[in-house]
Amino acid sequence: MAEREITLMKGNEAIAHAAIRCGCDGYFGYPITPQSEVLETLAEQKPWETTGMVVLQAESETSSINMVYGGAATGKKVMTSSSSPGISLMQEGISYLAGAELPCLVVNVSRGGPGLGTIQPSQADYFQSCKGGGHGDYRLIVLAPSSVQEMADFVYLAFELAFKYRNPAMILTDGVIGQMMEKVELPPFKARRTEKEIIEQCPWAANGRPAGRKPNIITSLELDPAVMEEINIRLQKKYAQIQENEVRVEEFMLEDAEYAIVAFGSAARIAKKAIEMAREEGIKVGLLRPITLWPFPIKEVEALSKKVKGILSLEINAGQMVEDIRLAVNGRIPVSHYGRLGGIIPAPDEAVVELKKLIK
Amino acid sequence: MAKMRGVTVIDTERCKGCRLCVVACPLNVLALAKSVNRKGYNYAETVLADTCTGCTSCAVVCPDGCITVYRKKEE
Amino acid sequence: MDIKEIMQPENLVYKKPELLNDTAMHYCPGCSHGVVHKLISEVIAEMGMENKTVGVSPVGCAVFAYKYIDIDWEEAAHGRAPALASAVKRLWPDRLVFTYQGDGDLACIGTAETIHALNRGENITIVFVNNAIYGMTGGQMAPTTLMGMKTATCPYGRDAKLHGYPLKVADIAASLEGTCYVTRQSVHTVGAINKAKRALRKAFEYSMQGKGSSLVEMVSTCNSGWKLSPEKANKWMEENMFPFYNLGDIKDTGANNQ
Numbered sequence: 001m002a003e004r005e006i007t008l009m010k011g012n013e014a015i016a017h018a019a020i021r022c023g024c025d026g027y028f029g030y031p032i033t034p035q036s037e038v039l040e041t042l043a044e045q046k047p048w049e050t051t052g053m054v055v056l057q058a059e060s061e062t063s064s065i066n067m068v069y070g071g072a073a074t075g076k077k078v079m080t081s082s083s084s085p086g087i088s089l090m091q092e093g094i095s096y097l098a099g100a101e102l103p104c105l106v107v108n109v110s111r112g113g114p115g116l117g118t119i120q121p122s123q124a125d126y127f128q129s130c131k132g133g134g135h136g137d138y139r140l141i142v143l144a145p146s147s148v149q150e151m152a153d154f155v156y157l158a159f160e161l162a163f164k165y166r167n168p169a170m171i172l173t174d175g176v177i178g179q180m181m182e183k184v185e186l187p188p189f190k191a192r193r194t195e196k197e198i199i200e201q202c203p204w205a206a207n208g209r210p211a212g213r214k215p216n217i218i219t220s221l222e223l224d225p226a227v228m229e230e231i232n233i234r235l236q237k238k239y240a241q242i243q244e245n246e247v248r249v250e251e252f253m254l255e256d257a258e259y260a261i262v263a264f265g266s267a268a269r270i271a272k273k274a275i276e277m278a279r280e281e282g283i284k285v286g287l288l289r290p291i292t293l294w295p296f297p298i299k300e301v302e303a304l305s306k307k308v309k310g311i312l313s314l315e316i317n318a319g320q321m322v323e324d325i326r327l328a329v330n331g332r333i334p335v336s337h338y339g340r341l342g343g344i345i346p347a348p349d350e351a352v353v354e355l356k357k358l359i360k
Numbered sequence: 361m362a363k364m365r366g367v368t369v370i371d372t373e374r375c376k377g378c379r380l381c382v383v384a385c386p387l388n389v390l391a392l393a394k395s396v397n398r399k400g401y402n403y404a405e406t407v408l409a410d411t412c413t414g415c416t417s418c419a420v421v422c423p424d425g426c427i428t429v430y431r432k433k434e435e
Numbered sequence: 436m437d438i439k440e441i442m443q444p445e446n447l448v449y450k451k452p453e454l455l456n457d458t459a460m461h462y463c464p465g466c467s468h469g470v471v472h473k474l475i476s477e478v479i480a481e482m483g484m485e486n487k488t489v490g491v492s493p494v495g496c497a498v499f500a501y502k503y504i505d506i507d508w509e510e511a512a513h514g515r516a517p518a519l520a521s522a523v524k525r526l527w528p529d530r531l532v533f534t535y536q537g538d539g540d541l542a543c544i545g546t547a548e549t550i551h552a553l554n555r556g557e558n559i560t561i562v563f564v565n566n567a568i569y570g571m572t573g574g575q576m577a578p579t580t581l582m583g584m585k586t587a588t589c590p591y592g593r594d595a596k597l598h599g600y601p602l603k604v605a606d607i608a609a610s611l612e613g614t615c616y617v618t619r620q621s622v623h624t625v626g627a628i629n630k631a632k633r634a635l636r637k638a639f640e641y642s643m644q645g646k647g648s649s650l651v652e653m654v655s656t657c658n659s660g661w662k663l664s665p666e667k668a669n670k671w672m673e674e675n676m677f678p679f680y681n682l683g684d685i686k687d688t689g690a691n692n693q
Contacts, residue, residue, distance in 0.1 A: 026526050054525045059551035063518040066511065066548070070519030073509045074489065076526045096512050195527075206507035207523075208487040208530050217501045219510035366448075367441045374457075378465030378665045384625060401464065409438070416449040417625045423469025424460060425451030432441045 006185050011151040011177040014184050015081060015107055016041035018155035019053070023190040024105075025076035026054040028067035030086060033119040034175035035109035038081040051192055061086035065093030065106070072102035072168075073218035075198040075205030077159055081107035083175075084125050085116060088133070094168060095134030099220025101235075103162035105155065106140075107171045109178035112343035120343025121175030123267060126320035129172045130294040137232055139239045141169040141246065142293040144264040148182035150291075156187055165242055166204075172293060174316065176266035176345065248291035249300050253279070257286035259355060260304055262325055263314040264290050267339075267346070271314050274351035285355060293321070301328035308333065310358045314351050315339040334358060362433045366414020369428040370404050377401035381418035381427060387411045390418055452476035454485060454505050461499055465665025467655030468497055470622040471535075471564060474632045476504050478639055479531065488531040489523050491516040493545075495537035496570040496657075514545025517552035520559045524642075531639055533560040539569045542578040542604045549604070556613030556647040560638040563604065563650060566657035567676065574660035578602040581679055586660070601679065608650040609686040615647035617686040621654045621677075623669040634684070641689040649689075654680045 009017070016038050019027060029039045039057060047053035054071075058064040064080045071078035082090065087108045097104060108129065112122035127133075129142045141161050143154045151173065158169040199207065206216040222228045250268075253275055254260065263271040268289040278285045288304055290297050301324075305311065310333050313322035322337040329335050338354035340346045368389065375397065381404050382390045389412045392402040404426070406412065414431025454476035462468045479488050485506065492500040494513035501508035511519045516534035524532040541549050541563050549561065568586055569575040575588040579601050583592040593601070609617040616638050620631035631653060638649035654676050658668035 026522060028522060054522075056521070056525065058518065059547055062515070063548055063551065066515035066518035067522035069511070069515075070491070070509060070522035071526050073519070074523055074526060078522070078526070092512055093515070100510075206489055206509050207527055208489060209505070209507045210486050215501070215505050215507050217508045217510065219501065219508075221498065221510055365436050365441055367438055369442070374459060376464035380465055380665050380669075383666050383669075414441075414446075414448055419449040420625050420628050421470065421623075423462065423464075423466055423473075425455055425469070425473055427449070428447070428451070429449040430442045430446040431448045432436065432443075432446045434436055 004185055006183050008181055008183050009148065010037055010179055010181050011148045011173065012037035012109060012179065013041045014148045014152040015155060016045065017186055018152040019079060020045060020047040020051055021186060021189050022156045022159060023051070023077060023192040024053055024079055024159070025192055026056070026071045026078040027080065028056050028058050028064045028071070028078065029080050030058050030061050030064050030082065032083045032086045034111060034121070034178050035081050035083045035107070038107065053192065061089040062093065065090035068104045068106070069093055069097055069100070069102060072097065072104040073100065073205065074207040075202030079105035079107065081109065083108065084110045084113050087125065087128065091134035094140065095136050095138060096220050097168045098138035098140065099136060100218050101166040102168065102218070103159070103166050104168050105158045105162060105171065106168060108173065110172065110174045112341070118343040119175065121266065121316065121345065122343055123174055123265060123316040124318070124320070125172060126293060126315070126317060129170055130296065138235065139242070139294055141165070141167055141242060143169065143171050144291060144293050145171060145173050145177060146265050146268045146289065148177065148180060148184045151177060152184050152186055161246060165238055167238065167242070172265070174266055243295040246292060247295050247297045247300065249297045250289040250291060252287035252289065254286035254288065256284050257308055258284040259310050259312070259359065260286055260288055260308045261312045261314050261351065261355070262288045262290070262301065262321070264293060264321065267314045267316050270346055270348050270351060273348035274355065277348055278352050278355055283355065283359065296324045298328045301325055305329040305332045310334045310336070312351070312355050312358050313337045314346065316345060317341065362435070364413040365432050365434050366412035367409070367430045368406055368412060368418060370406070371426040372403040372405070373397050374424055375401060375403035375426045376424055377403055378423065380421045380423065384417040384421040386415065386417065387413065452480060454480055455503055456505050458502050460503055462496065463659045465656070465658050465668070467566065467622050467653065468564060470628060471562065471653050472500065472503055474622070474628070474635050475562065478632060478636045479506065481636070482531070482639060484531045487529065489527070491520045491523070491534040493534070493536040493540040495540045497535050497537060497564065498571065500535050514540050514543070515548055516540070516545065517548040517559070517561060521552050521555065521557045524557055524559050531643055533562055533639070533642070535562045536564070537570070538565045538567065538577045538579040542602050550607070550611070553608050553648040553650060554611045554613045558642050558645050558647065560642045560649040560651060562635070563652040564655050565652055565680065566655040566660070567601070568657045568660040570657045570660050574657070579604070581675060603680070605650060605652045605685050613648050614650060614686060615641050615689040616649040618684045619652045619654060619680055619682050621672070621682055623656065623672060637689065646689045654682065
């Protein structure tokens with residue numbers, strides 16, 4: 001049996017190592033705190049000498065995401081990473097990627113906003129990620145890791161889903177997971193696809209038209225509104241299929257729970273500690289952790305609302321995911337929100353206090 | 361001296377009547393027609409067929425690639 | 436001699452390039468874009484690169500370039516074509532990769548992408564159609580609009596106090612270490628078209644030889660935007676554009692840089 005490779009590293013470093021190991025063809029990025037270690041680690045690892053992966057520091061996030069568009073349009077496995085203000089700059093490109101149905105990975109190691117905000121962690125980009133930060137009716141597949149291990153694993157998962165549905169995927173994490181060091185078992189190496197494999201697997205891609213094939217044109221433009229509506233309907237069908245098939249959640253101590261916390265990413269880690277403290281005081285509470293923020297676990301939250309007496313949405317923002325929870329709960333039980341803003345991380349005991357308010 | 365004889369074949373439906381070929385022809389072989397094509401353009405047509413030497417100037421400057429040119433040396 | 440006798444395949448001396456398909460182009464009558472499309476089609480075919488070329492089309496009049504030339508295309512967001520092309524070329528080094536951009540796309544909203552792609556020495560060619568006006572949106576002022584020139588957004592003429600000065604992109608490009616070939620051409624006469632074609636061929640060859648970035652500026656007309664007939668637009672270009680945008684090679688280090 002092959003020896004397991006367990007390493008201690010930062011979440012951002014795990015993203016970089018996983019990218020190299022998963023057969024990623026190209027990374028295009030721009031420095032911004034708190035995600036710069038992704039590009040730094042890649043530069044240090046020099047994957048262009050080993051796997052042949054291209055790593056390029058662009059002149060801006062705008063350019064990074066358009067390099068991703070350029071590469072993805074040829075069928076290659078390409079990605080970028082940034083943090084909130086940079087992701088805002090990328091929204092134009094993300095909308096184009098969704099419109100042209102291009103698979104790619106965008107990692108957001110988010111920080112507190114709005115504006116230049118702070119470099120401290122935040123989950124205030126939930127709306128931007130899940131509700132369409134750019135223009136038009138589109139969706140991103142959004143994965144929220146809550147450990148360094150998941151940072152690595154979700155690079156694989158994000159690419160798998162992106163190519164399965166020809167849709168951009170996002171890893172929405174934050175400065176906590178990005179900067180935190182934890183042990184991680186890096187997933188096994190996957191070779192980059194050969195050009196022949198890419199051409200076979202991505203017959204839609206624009207990488208040079210062989211004799212006999214019609215030109216492949218990658219665009220999101222269609223001036224005929226009737227055709228544009230058809231394209232939109234097709235996109236919506238695809239999104240419905242993703243909603244149906246790809247929801248992922250983690251359940252924690254929900255078996256006997258009378259109350260539930262719903263939290264994602266780093267907030268879910270805080271929630272687990274809060275649950276432990278609350279249970280010591282005799283409060284039967286568990287956690288539902290959405291792993292896919294979009295597709296949101298609508299059915300799972302609905303089912304939860306038929307089981308528990310109240311839900312606390314613990315987020316590191318002013319209350320964003322709580323809106324989706326309330327839609328799924330549909331007034332059946334009380335839903336409250338607790339969050340800290342501007343880069344402050346809520347403490348587990350604060351969450352317990354909020355939980356007690358909900359129980360009253 | 362052998363004389364070059366040319367023939368220009370104009371795709372009159374593709375032609376937009378911009379007149380650049382008429383201007384480019386050194387021998388005034390081409391002119392815009394009085395009648396129009398289906399798009400309503402006065403298309404280019406050959407008016408001095410015997411004069412054409414097949415120099416291709418008209419075809420080279422045509423932005424829409426409407427003109428095909430043949431050339432043969434007169435024996 | 437009978438016409439039929441002349442019209443034999445062996446006597447064919449000019450026809451529309453094969454890569455340029457039969458779709459009617461949306462360009463206005465007499466527009467320079469059509470000629471530039473023909474030249475690109477001819478050069479790709481002459482280099483035997485039909486199956487290994489990826490073009491990147493812009494936002495602007497040439498947004499639909501992909502409908503006319505039968506190669507693989509990517510349609511970029513406004514100004515971003517050089518970023519797309521940079522990635523395509525790095526990921527597929529044996530492909531011929533070029534962008535096709537107008538003055539608004541390249542010299543205004545896409546200035547950063549253009550300068551940095553050229554400065555990185557990406558092995559791509561940027562084909563830059565400069566007609567000193569925004570054509571697609573209806574004739575507004577462009578970064579390359581000449582002083583005093585009237586457009587929809589400078590109806591009294593471009594005034595330096597209000598609008599600043601026209602940008603000489605090719606001169607900026609020539610000053611960058613990453614470029615191997617920067618040239619300014621035109622496509623208004625047979626002679627100019629032949630020169631422009633040779634320039635395009637050189638640029639594409641340098642791209643394939645990995646010599647760095649090339650910029651081929653095509654000083655062009657926009658007769659609709661300029662409100663002139665195609666013929667008068669050519670004359671106006673000669674009298675007004677060429678004195679400011681001088682034609683010819685500005686930089687060519689490709690030949691001695693192996």
